Amino acid sequence: SQKIEQNSEALNIQEGKTATLTCNYTNYSPAYLQWYRQDPGRGPVFLLLIRENEKEKRKERLKVTFDTTLKQSLFHITASQPADSATYLCALYSSASKIIFGSGTRLSIRP
Amino acid sequence: GAGVSQSPSNKVTEKGKDVELRCDPISGHTALYWYRQSLGQGLEFLIYFQGNSAPDKSGLPSDRFSAERTGGSVSTLTIQRTQQEDSAVYLCASETRWGNTEAFFGQGTRLTVV
Numbered sequence: 001s002q003k004i005e006q007n008s009e010a011l012n013i014q015e016g017k018t019a020t021l022t023c024n025y026t027n028y029s030p031a032y033l034q035w036y037r038q039d040p041g042r043g044p045v046f047l048l049l050i051r052e053n054e055k056e057k058r059k060e061r062l063k064v065t066f067d068t069t070l071k072q073s074l075f076h077i078t079a080s081q082p083a084d085s086a087t088y089l090c091a092l093y094s095s096a097s098k099i100i101f102g103s104g105t106r107l108s109i110r111p
Numbered sequence: 112g113a114g115v116s117q118s119p120s121n122k123v124t125e126k127g128k129d130v131e132l133r134c135d136p137i138s139g140h141t142a143l144y145w146y147r148q149s150l151g152q153g154l155e156f157l158i159y160f161q162g163n164s165a166p167d168k169s170g171l172p173s174d175r176f177s178a179e180r181t182g183g184s185v186s187t188l189t190i191q192r193t194q195q196e197d198s199a200v201y202l203c204a205s206e207t208r209w210g211n212t213e214a215f216f217g218q219g220t221r222l223t224v225v
Contacts, residue, residue, distance in 0.1 A: 006153075034213065043115075043216030044154070057174050060207075089153065091214075096159075099144060099214055103153030109144055 002028040002094045006102040014110060015082060021075040021105045023090035030092040033066055033073050038087045038104065047088075048075075080109045114139075116204050117217035124193055124224055132188040132220045134193055136205030144204045144214065145188050147172075154202065160186065192222045 002073040004025045013019050025034070031052050036044035050066045050073065052101045057064045062077040077084050094100050116135040124130050136143050141162045146154040156170040160180045171177070175193075180186040188199055200221050204214040 008117055014165060026126065041218075043204070043218055044214075046213035056165055079167075085154070097161070098159040099206075101146070101154040 002026070002030075002092070002100060004090060004092055004100055005104040006088075006090060006105050008105045009103070010106040010108070012108045012110060013080060015080060017080055019080050019084070019107055019109070020075040020088075021077065021088050021107065023073040025104055026073050026090055028092070028095055029071075030094075032093055033064075034063075034091045034099070035064055035073075035075050036089045036101075037092060038089060042075075044089055044101075081108045082111055085109050092109060114196045115203055115205055115215050117201075117220050120218060121221045121222060122223070124222070126195060126224055127192055127207035129189065129191045130193055130222065132190075132203075132222070134185065134186045134188070134203030134205075134217060136186070136203070137207075137215055138184075140205035140207050140215070141183070142169070142206045142214075143186050144187050144188070144206075145178055145206070147199045148202060149199045157188070157201075190222075195224045198222055198224045215220075 007022050007066045030047045035047045036048045036055050038044040050064045065074045085108050087106045088102050089104045091101045118133045126205045138175045143160040145157040159167040177186045178209045200219040202219045204216045
């Protein structure tokens with residue numbers, strides 16, 4: 001079955017630095033991969049979608065890459081701010097066309 | 112409504128009781144998902160409805176769990192004979208069409224079984 005893994009459970013970085021989160025997947029080649037943000041006590045909120053034929057996608061301070069050879073996506077937040085502190089989830093559409101999620105990375109940006 | 116609505120927001124129930132959790136998706140969204148999230152954990156897939164197709168129930172953890180979606184809109188997740196390990200946040204999400212758009216989540220129902 002398809003598996004999606006986010007290697008870091010938690011990541012702490014200094015404000016202003018670039019945060020890089022990793023998402024790996026196995027046993028499948030998804031056509032799309034998504035990233036969501038989840039704040040405590042709230043449902044996840046969609047951030048970015050990247051397609052298999054797109055190497056990179058940007059939105060403001062966010063950048064996502066998609067390497068179908070490595071079966072990996074990287075999520076970058078540049079010029080990080082304390083307000084970026086949250087849990088970030090990657091997700092893909094499985095072969096059964098349902099969305100499955102990684103376990104998330106809890107990002108903390110310290111002033 | 113403007114977004115996905117779930118009710119109740121919080122539910123405390125005694126072990127062994129049945130509970131029903133409700134989800135009102137965004138109007139016109141054909142796909143609807145239920146996920147479970149235990150404290151500090153990721154989202155565990157439970158069930159997926161897409162249009163008039165048979166639901167994908169592969170994530171339901173036991174036969175105590177069931178869900179239905181009436182008229183292609185509102186969905187109810189039912190847990191029978193609740194156990195303490197059922198305590199979690201139950202999240203519902205909907206999306207517009209097959210496979211390549213974002214999912215919109217509700218705020219979740221926090222279920223506590225005592």
